[in-house]
Amino acid sequence: xxxxxxxxxxxxxxxxxxxxxxxxxxxxxxxxxxxxxxxxxxxxxxxxxxxxxxxxxxxxxxxxxxxxxxxxxxxxxxxxxxxxxxxxxxxxxxxxxxxxxxxxxxxxxxxxxxxxxxxxxxxxxxxxxxxxxxxxxxxxxxxxxxxxxxxxxxxxxxxxxxxxxxxxxxxxxxxxxxxxxxxxxxxxxxxxxxxxxxxxxxxxxxxxxxxxxxxxxxxxxxxxxxxxxxxxxxxxxxxxxxxxxxxxxxxxxxxxxxxxxxxxxxxxxxxxxxxxxxxxxxxxxxxxxxxxxxxxxxx
Amino acid sequence: xxxxxxxxxxxxxxxxxxxxxxxxxxxxxxxxxxxxxxxxxxxxxxxxxxxxxxxxxxxxxxxxxxxxxxxxxxxxxxxxxxxxxxxxxxxxxxxxxxxxxxxxxxxxxxxxxxxxxxxxxxxxxxxxxxxxxxxxxxxxxxxxxxxxxxxxxxxxxxxxxxxxxxxxxxxxxxxxxxxxxxxxxxxxxxxxxxxxxxxxxxxxxxxxxxxxxxxxxxxxxxxxxxxxxxxxxxxxxxxxxxxxxxxxxxxxxxxxxxxxxxx
Numbered sequence: 167x168x169x170x171x172x173x174x175x176x177x178x179x180x181x182x183x184x185x186x187x188x189x190x191x192x193x194x195x196x197x198x199x200x201x202x203x204x205x206x207x208x209x210x211x212x213x214x215x216x217x218x219x220x221x222x223x224x225x226x227x228x229x230x231x232x233x234x235x236x237x238x239x240x241x242x243x244x245x246x247x248x249x250x251x252x253x254x255x256x257x258x259x260x261x262x263x264x265x266x267x268x269x270x271x272x273x274x275x276x277x278x279x280x281x282x283x284x285x286x287x288x289x290x291x292x293x294x295x296x297x298x299x300x301x302x303x304x305x306x307x308x309x310x311x312x313x314x315x316x317x318x319x320x321x322x323x324x325x326x327x328x329x330x331x332x333x334x335x336x337x338x339x340x341x342x343x344x345x346x347x348x349x350x351x352x353x354x355x356x357x358x359x360x361x362x363x364x365x366x367x368x369x370x371x372x373x374x375x376x377x378x379x380x381x382x383x384x385x386x387x388x389x390x391x392x393x394x395x396x397x398x399x400x401x402x403x404x405x406x407x408x409x410x411x412x413x414x415x416x417x418x419x420x421x422x423x424x425x426x427x428x429x430x431x432x433x434x435x436x437x438x439x440x441x442x443x444x445x446x447x448x449x450x451x452x453x454x455x456x457x458x459x460x461x462x463x464x465x
Numbered sequence: 466x467x468x469x470x471x472x473x474x475x476x477x478x479x480x481x482x483x484x485x486x487x488x489x490x491x492x493x494x495x496x497x498x499x500x501x502x503x504x505x506x507x508x509x510x511x512x513x514x515x516x517x518x519x520x521x522x523x524x525x526x527x528x529x530x531x532x533x534x535x536x537x538x539x540x541x542x543x544x545x546x547x548x549x550x551x552x553x554x555x556x557x558x559x560x561x562x563x564x565x566x567x568x569x570x571x572x573x574x575x576x577x578x579x580x581x582x583x584x585x586x587x588x589x590x591x592x593x594x595x596x597x598x599x600x601x602x603x604x605x606x607x608x609x610x611x612x613x614x615x616x617x618x619x620x621x622x623x624x625x626x627x628x629x630x631x632x633x634x635x636x637x638x639x640x641x642x643x644x645x646x647x648x649x650x651x652x653x654x655x656x657x658x659x660x661x662x663x664x665x666x667x668x669x670x671x672x673x674x675x676x677x678x679x680x681x682x683x684x685x686x687x688x689x690x691x692x693x694x695x696x697x698x699x700x701x702x703x704x705x706x707x708x709x710x711x712x713x714x715x716x717x718x719x720x721x722x723x724x725x726x727x728x
Contacts, residue, residue, distance in 0.1 A: 286511055318514075350533065351532065351533055382699070385702050388706050392711075392713055424703055431711050
């Protein structure tokens with residue numbers, strides 16, 4: 167029996183935890199250990215205070231539990247959900263995910279196939295089947311299935327991103343660039359897609375691609391001044407172009423200017439970082455040496 | 466100009482204002498549960514979903530194509546609009562015109578929608594107008610022009626009365642829209658008692674759902690895409706970027722400093 171102030175604190179605590187879980191859910195965080203800690207306590211101790219939110223929390227905690235290999239917790243969440251929503255495709259998908267976590271891929275596939283028979287437009291089941299192929303290492307089949315999926319559901323951004331990763335792993339950079347272009351088109355203000363696209367272009371190599379890479383690194387920086395990877399990428403692509411023997415004098419001059427600007431910004435960043443720290447002098451010098459060693463020399 | 470302030474009988478407050486709020490609220494909650502009972506799953510056609518996504522992609526290409534390199538944009542435009550093999554030219558969908566009068570599922574949906582939303586509003590509004598007519602119920606806190614008088618002061622035939630003083634019917638309508646947030650509190654998100662959201666949905670639904678004739682939609686999208694030119698947004702991005710120093714504010718916390726040093 168808790169006193170009034172204790173009850174009040176408990177109420178505040180459950181609300182706070184519930185809001186935190188909602189934030190993680192809505193922003194797609196994957197901090198599974200934290201979710202399991204918080205969620206398990208909420209479910210076991212404070213289930214009554216959660217009301218109807220408890221079902222979505224069960225789902226969230228179950229997926230996190232699968233990530234942390236907590237099959238006991240996942241199983242109990244699944245049982246509760248099955249009892250409340252007996253014929254739900256959404257719950258079936260969760261059961262399939264549990265089978266995947268236990269590496270029972272055949273059974274999982276059968277389950278997903280039964281969902282798709284019932285509802286051919288169910289995207290979740292199709293995507294899980296593709297994840298199974300990926301987990302089994304069958305990347306070319308996964309790529310093929312994912313392409314077929316994307317032909318029907320052109321707007322699925324998660325799928326485009328997954329496909330770009332698959333292509334990068336297969337070193338098919340041209341196709342990976344295409345996927346990233348789709349993402350950039352639908353999310354023009356996301357600096358991470360610009361940066362990834364620039365990195366793929368840089369990896370492809372060749373003067374045209376390096377120029378594109380430099381432009382998109384610059385765009386990523388414009389969208390987010392603090393993207394250090396893009397800053398280094400800008401430096402590398404500009405120096406690379408400047409060092410190439412095939413460029414005109416004007417292009418070379420421009421790129422040297424860009425590289426110099428990037429260098430100054432990098433030094434500025436390190437100096438700001440080391441403000442008031444003893445190691446500052448050494449680290450700034452280390453950065454300068456590193457930049458010098460990264461100079462592309464003509465072979 | 467504000468007229469002389471009227472003093473209303475306090476029993477108006479007790480027996481009119483509060484009961485109307487009560488009634489509106491209860492009816493809203495009832496509507497929510499009735500809608501849930503009558504609700505049935507809508508089967509979604511795969512082809513329609515796919516087509517609507519394709520149209521969306523084409524629209525995005527028109528709007529944001531300037532962020533892509535010229536060649537990528539040309540490649541996609543070609544995919545859609547190429548005279549022989551372009552998607553919008555090649556793909557013709559078989560269209561079965563759905564006559565809303567004879568198509569049973571659409572008819573029942575329409576009837577259900579009307580029954581649960583429009584009918585109660587009309588009934589209750591009419592009853593309130595009949596039961597609580599002939600007197601002024603409340604005053605809205607902002608001044609209104611005379612044009613609002615016939616609308617808001619049904620049943621009160623006073624020429625000189627300020628338009629801010631309204632009848633019970635307008636108080637009822639105020640409640641219908643005002644109690645939305647109360648419904649969210651009690652019934653959770655996505656509740657069927659939220660009439661204004663339903664009306665909003667009807668407006669956006671018409672814009673987003675597949676129009677009954679996908680061929681027409683394809684043709685108009687083809688025309689729109691045909692005239693779009695590619696003006697690369699990144700033409701001068703380096704110059705624009707370098708005109709000022711980068712703003713690193715917020716970049717450096719304890720962990721990130723050590724991460725940077727490890728680079």
